Amino acid sequence: MRVLIVEDEAFMAEAVRDGLRLEAIAADIAGDGDTALEMLAVNEYDVLVLDRDVPGPDGDEIARIVSQEPGGPRIIMVTAASRLDDKQAGFQSGADDYLTKPFAMRELVLRLRALERRRDVGRPPVVSSAGLRLDPFRREVYRDGRYVALTRKQFAVLQVLLNAQGGVVSAEQLLERAWDENADQFTNAVRITISALRKRLGEPSLIRTVMGVGYQIDDAASVDSDA
The missing domain is CATH 1.10.10.10 (Winged helix-like DNA-binding domain superfamily/Winged helix DNA-binding domain)
Incomplete structure (x- = not known):
C-alpha cells in the first residue's frame, strides 16, 4: 500500500509517515494542497490521509477533485473539528472515512487496512x-x-x-x-x-x-x- 499524507504540520506529518513505515506502508508527505495535487498527478496512491485545513486548495477541494477521478485513491479526512456538521461536509466532499485529531497510530493503520480491503473488493484477500x-x-x-x-x-x-x-x-x-x-x-x-x-x-x-x-x-x- 502507498499513502500520501497531506498535512501542513511537519512534525505530525513526519510522525505519521514514520509510524506507517513501521507497518510496511510506503508513505509520502505533501505540506499543502498544491503540492498534493502535483504528487497525485505523477504518483499512484492507494489512500490519502488528508488534513482538511491545509493551505492552498484545502482538504475539501482536494477530496472533490480526487473523488471525481475513476479508480482514484480512497480518502481518510483528518481534522481537529469533531462536530457532526464538519464530518458531514467532509463526507459530502468525497471522503471515505473521517478521523479526528488527536488519534492513535494504531487506529489509523486499522482504518487504512479496512479501506485497502474495500478498494480491492473482488480480489481474494489471500x-x-x-x-x-x-x-x-x-x-x-x-x-x-x-x-x-x-x-x-x-x-x-x-x-x-x-x-x-x-x-x-x-x-x-x-x-x-x-x-x-x-x-x-x-x-x-x-x-x-x-x-x-x-x-x-x-x-x-x-x-x-x-x-x-x-x-x-x-x-x-x-x-x-x-x-
Whole structure:
C-alpha cells in the first residue's frame, strides 16, 4: 500500500509517515494542497490521509477533485473539528472515512487496512501462487504450508510480485510500490531485498530474474539465482 499524507504540520506529518513505515506502508508527505495535487498527478496512491485545513486548495477541494477521478485513491479526512456538521461536509466532499485529531497510530493503520480491503473488493484477500500463500490482513506468508517469517520490506516486495500474477515487475516499480518517493532509483535496495527474500523462501527459488527487465514469481521454479 502507498499513502500520501497531506498535512501542513511537519512534525505530525513526519510522525505519521514514520509510524506507517513501521507497518510496511510506503508513505509520502505533501505540506499543502498544491503540492498534493502535483504528487497525485505523477504518483499512484492507494489512500490519502488528508488534513482538511491545509493551505492552498484545502482538504475539501482536494477530496472533490480526487473523488471525481475513476479508480482514484480512497480518502481518510483528518481534522481537529469533531462536530457532526464538519464530518458531514467532509463526507459530502468525497471522503471515505473521517478521523479526528488527536488519534492513535494504531487506529489509523486499522482504518487504512479496512479501506485497502474495500478498494480491492473482488480480489481474494489471500493471494496464492506457486505454493505461496500471502495473507495481507494477517501479514502472514506460508510456503507449502510452512510459515515464512519476513521483514516488513520483504513482505511488501513479495506482495507486489504476487499481485502481478506472474507478470514481470521492474526494480523501478518495486521501488514505487514497496518504498516511497524518497527511495534512490540507483540504490541496491531492491536487489538486496530480493536476495534476502529468496533465502527466506527457500529452495527451489520462486523469484525469477528477467535480465534487464525485472523480477517475477515463477510457477515452474526454474529461476536464475542471480539478483
